[in-house]
Amino acid sequence: KAGVTQTPRYLIKTRGQQVTLSCSPISGHRSVSWYQQTPGQGLQFLFEYFSETQRNKGNFPGRFSGRQFSNSRSEMNVSTLELGDSALYLCASSFGQGDEQFFGPGTRLTVL
Amino acid sequence: DQQVKQNSPSLSVQEGRISILNCDYTNSMFDYFLWYKKYPAEGPTFLISISSIKDKNEDGRFTVFLNKSAKHLSLHIVPSQPGDSAVYFCAASGGSARQLTFGSGTQLTVLP
Numbered sequence: 356k357a358g359v360t361q362t363p364r365y366l367i368k369t370r371g372q373q374v375t376l377s378c379s380p381i382s383g384h385r386s387v388s389w390y391q392q393t394p395g396q397g398l399q400f401l402f403e404y405f406s407e408t409q410r411n412k413g414n415f416p417g418r419f420s421g422r423q424f425s426n427s428r429s430e431m432n433v434s435t436l437e438l439g440d441s442a443l444y445l446c447a448s449s450f451g452q453g454d455e456q457f458f459g460p461g462t463r464l465t466v467l
Numbered sequence: 468d469q470q471v472k473q474n475s476p477s478l479s480v481q482e483g484r485i486s487i488l489n490c491d492y493t494n495s496m497f498d499y500f501l502w503y504k505k506y507p508a509e510g511p512t513f514l515i516s517i518s519s520i521k522d523k524n525e526d527g528r529f530t531v532f533l534n535k536s537a538k539h540l541s542l543h544i545v546p547s548q549p550g551d552s553a554v555y556f557c558a559a560s561g562g563s564a565r566q567l568t569f570g571s572g573t574q575l576t577v578l579p
């Protein structure tokens with residue numbers, strides 16, 4: 356069974372630009388969560404989608420948004436990029452909410 | 468306010484010896500705990516979990532212990548192998564939200 360895939364793997368943007376990251380969950384999984392990982396901060400929860408609805412949201416500004424499509428694929432968008440947004444963005448899928456999560460390899464975003 | 472804390476950013480252990488990674492939590496609503504392992508340039512992979520109705524769960528070389536009164540869990544790896552060198556994250560979920568809350572991670576280095 357194919358794992359969680361994320362595209363692109365690497366991205367370089369400049370301040371003020373916006374970016375869209377994509378995540379394809381494991382087939383049959385309906386829950387997709389997004390995390391930001393920065394050195395020393397662990398994995399910070401961004402949001403969770405289940406059946407196209409945002410179920411939970413972390414403590415991030417409104418510049419961070421996401422959505423989930425009917426095939427469970429998910430995208431997250433960051434607008435007006437700041438230097439501090441440079442991080443590894445991880446997507447994880449699970450069959451249901453609260454179940455074991457399977458992570459993708461992440462998208463490394465660098466903001467210059 | 469970090470609800471899940473891993474106070475040791477790094478740990479070095481000799482091959483063949485026991486590795487003990489610790490994690491503390493503050494939210495009494497947490498009832499499910501997980502450990503993930505992360506290699507560089509990869510997403511975290513699930514290692515082992517424990518629910519609050521148990522105080523120990525074992526899977527091969529990996530054992531997780533939960534002390535609910537102390538709000539503390541630990542991961543024991545016996546015997547440690549060089550391939551275990553990675554960042555280990557503990558995570559917890561519970562209450563109505565069910566999303567995972569992660570600690571900041573501990574870099575384990577197993578020396579040959």
